[in-house]
Amino acid sequence: MIKITADDIFDGRKFHGPDRALVLDEHATVSALVPRSWVGEDFVKVDGILCPGFINTHCHLELSHMKGSVPEGTGLPAFLTAVMENRTPPAADVLHSAIDAAAEAMRQEGTVAVGDIANTAATVSVKRRTAHQTEWHTFVECMGVADAFAPQRLEHSMAVLAQFRQAQLPAALVPHAPYSVSPTLFRLINGLKSNGTISIHNQESAAENELFRHKTGPFLQFYRHFNMDASSIGGTASNSLPAFIPYFDQGQTMLLVHNTFTNRQDVEAALAREGETYWCLCPNANLYIEGMLPDVDMLLEMPGVTITLGTDSLASNHQLSIWREIETLRGKFPHIPLETMLQWATLNGAMALGIDDRFGSFEKGKTPGVVQITGNTSRILDPKSLFA
Incomplete structure (x- = not known):
């Protein structure tokens, strides 16, 4: 058996x-979390905090070659234009x-599972090759x-989805964002069977809410720039x-x-729907x-809100590190406990991806990784x- 102590141990829910x-056993499966006195002298002491492996619930690995290529502070419509x-x-x-390189850096910094966005099959090879180290759940965007x-559009995305599934990699087909999916396409995606968790970019900019409330704002220029007929989107008089x-x-x-421009009424609308809802923050x-x-304090005050973290x-x-996301949040919201x-x-995060039977906590029988x-x-x- 492998016995490890530290300055503190976080088990997925609380500090001990x-x-x-x-x-742990020889396969890194959790056997127990017990008083130190129970394990005798045959243990290793490490500095700092031990916690289960991180779950990155929102990443775009296939954009890793674009590091530093888009200026900061442009606002979402201009950012999307530059990316496209x-x-x-x-x-x-x-x-x-x-x-x-990005996948390996994530792993080294403690990420053991990723909800990764894909528009192409570019990440199939790395995910297949590293599946023994990282649990990849691919969200193929439509x-x-x-x-x-x-x-x-649905047929195109289904062809990409098939490449991940043929490689025996968990994958689901999901909508990209409210401003990029037509009503008919939303209905088609909703009708898919056995599709797993649905990830969607939500209220990342004020321009998104403006489009839906008034059918005005920067997204109209974005559509004109790419000669898109987006007449079916927006103008609903709501966020x-x-x-x-x-x-x-x-x-x-x-x-x-994201949920950067989400308010209480928006949260209530989401929670009124049948089915679990998770709120992923990507602060950096x-x-x-x-x-x-996002208004993190408001989210924490709302009963039924469950928060996860991502890196985009x-x-x-500047990096795909969940710990860096936590550090940013701690700097902006110092009153929120690190435990939370x-x-x-x-x-x-493990619950959101449906893998909490194996990841996310130091519970007997799980193999969550150790950070x-x-x-x-x-x-x-x-x-x-x-x-050694």
């Missing part, structure tokens, strides 16, 4: 203090090299603003969340991502694009190496 020992116009890499090897072309959430009436688990990307953060992409972030944020990053947090750094631990 320095007088506990984490006991510059996302093609100069060569395939540049793209795959960037993807590989988008299309013209109602008339909804069936074709975007109450406008799109009724499309999902099959009891699906929903993962709402929100600051990078809009210079704003290297086009909108670590649960967002571990057990809550060591010291100062302002986090790293994945190989328990066996501690005894």
